[in-house]
Amino acid sequence: MTKKVLIMTQNFYPVIGSAGNRMKNIFQLLNQNNVEAHILTTEPAYPNKSMYKDRVFWDDEDLNKKTEKIIRVPIKDRNFSKNIIKRLFFFLEIMYRFILLMWKLRKEKYDYIYVSTPPIFIVFSAFFGKKLMKSRLILEVRDLWPDSLIGVKTFDNKVIINLFRILEKRMYKMAEYIVINSKGFTKHIKSKLKEDSTTPIIYLPNGPRASEIVETKIVDKEFRIIYAGNIGLAQDIDRLKLIARMLNDRDIYFDVIGYGVKADEFTEYIHSNDLNNVVLHKPSTRKKSLELIKNSKVAIAFLNDEDVFSTVLPGKLIDYMTCKTPIIAGVKGVAAKVITESQTGYVFEHQDVHAIVNQIVILKNNPQKLLQLEENCLSTVKEDFLWEKNINKLLDIIS
Template identity: 65%
Template sequence: MTKKVLIMTQNFYPVIGSAGNRMKNIFQLLNDQKGMEVHVLTTEPAYPNKSMYSNDDLWDDEAVNRETEKINRIPIKNKRFSNHIFSRLFFYVEIMYRFFLKLFELKKNKYDYILVSTPPIFIVLSAFIGRRLFGAKLILEVRDLWPDSLLGVKAFDHPFIIRIFRYLEKKMYRNADYIVINSKGFEDHIVSKLNKRKPIIYLPNGPRINELVKDKVKKEEFSVIYAGNLGLAQDVNRLKSIAILLNNHNIRFDVLGYGIKTNEFKTLLRENKLNNVHIHEPTTRKKSLNIIKNSDLGIAFLNDEEVFSTVLPGKILDYMTCQTPIVAGVKGTAADMITSNKTGFVFDSDSIDAMINKILELKNDKQQVDMLEENCYYTITNRFVWENNIDKLVEIIK
């Protein structure tokens, strides 16, 4: 008997970033299983702005492009993704309402499982309605601890509304049948909110088999890369300092970034004439991995708020996928991942000079870099390949 699954998510192909790529991989790999049929309920791509998705180059996965009957995209009014908190909340409520209406149209499909991805938390509320409509079991996929991450970026701290959010967070965890996390750092927090033990499955991000870099091509020019969001959680001021110092040392620095701080970073480049720093426009995952592959080291940053010590950023796994060792200003889960697998070096996020000194040391130590690259390849292939890890989710459904 075929098991029918509905994935509910705001982020889905071709949306750039690890969230959209994660949900695409789950969609494809579950559909590849015998006895499974998987559909998606998502929004039209809009992050970081809707207009960029008029570029056909971003729709580069023909296998997904052919699955139009399985993908329901809800139109949204916002042409740009606003960072103003109240605008963002209205945006999320609109998505919740539109998802709610669409679920009634999909009632005839009689889904056995709903897999809903959070944040935002509001989509989960519409999934609760869907579970009742379909008589389905609910798999809650947690990609971020919310509202703690909201407080961590200091975007919003209204005490009354935060109390409401915390109440909804607790209800969300307690009403799920299964919980899937992409970072082990989330588990203790979630368990503390539960009133009884329930299955929590660790399903990390990672590469598909065909994305693995087996032979790193060496080039003459030494280069460093930052790939990922330029937002409130990533401590862009420290990234600016890194850019200036690398430029002063005549080291090429590629920035493959997007997000609300991108224009601020571009202004720094113009005003300081940082000719060794090259910023790239958002592009497909395939092209992004190719840029990372051609870099010698990867930079990662998160700000010092405690909630971010639980996060395992997708960029760190992308660096390891491309055999690009990491120099990072992170702590907690991400720091443990890098140091325990010897795939790079970790510093306090404000230790900019120490990070630069390590980069200069590695620039002149090919043997050490080669060893770090091998560790990246070994770690990613043995623990983070999607085709291997998807079995954890298949086991739940079957």
């Protein structure tokens, strides 16, 4: 008998970034493996709603046709603000709209509800659906919340933070299964569960589809560096500015595909300092972003130095490996361990910008070492991060 699953997420195709791509892959691969998966999501709005009026982002005709399986909740046209209070009200609005939709769907028989967090408020609308439809709940944790909220240093109200911690513990306890995209989350989640808890925690990392993996790099005379992804509160924008200046001074091209609350600040810095070797690219589709990464020799990643971010495995790292592009990163913890053990690049203290740039120059003058790192990227992504292989962990739960 075919199982039926309702996936609840704020981020879904055509939303750019790791979260939207992750949920797209889960939805497609479940449906391709004899599971009837439906999506309950919002209208695309990250990093802003207006950009999705451009049909270039709607580049998957298969998903464009699956309208009966994709339910989109309309939301107000709000940009993702730095103001945490405004963002919280935005998330509460989504929770309220999801609850209304769950009531309309109450006669549907879903065997499982698969809900993705953050934000955690969507999870509580999933609890409503779990009771209403008598479904089992699979909770996906893509970020430790509220710890990550504290980590970006925008909100420190202890009363509300403590309330969020109570909600977080409740969230873990209500789930029959917990799915994580970083092994670094395991210890934290177990500490929030009872000692005798038997709730399974399943590691399901981000990754590429087989068709996205780059087997052969394009040979290009230009030595280009790339940064792709969020330029937000979790990233160290001051270090990124300094790297851009130092690469420009060394006549090395630096491509940046950036979006997020700090993107405008970074853009202004590049223009005001006449950094002519820094090329800024507007947010684009995953296909175009991977193409740009593929044409780069080295990729850069950054997270700020808060402990909570040592548990994170950023999706951009896997995208870099997918394109056979070695990584130089200012990260620690899980991300640093993955890069070091797979020998796909180099890791430095996030504030050690000079060491990062010096390593880029060393690689520029050592093409043989670059080739070895590229091959390590290819073998690692095939072995550990391929979606067609890892989706079996989720299929085993559902079946």
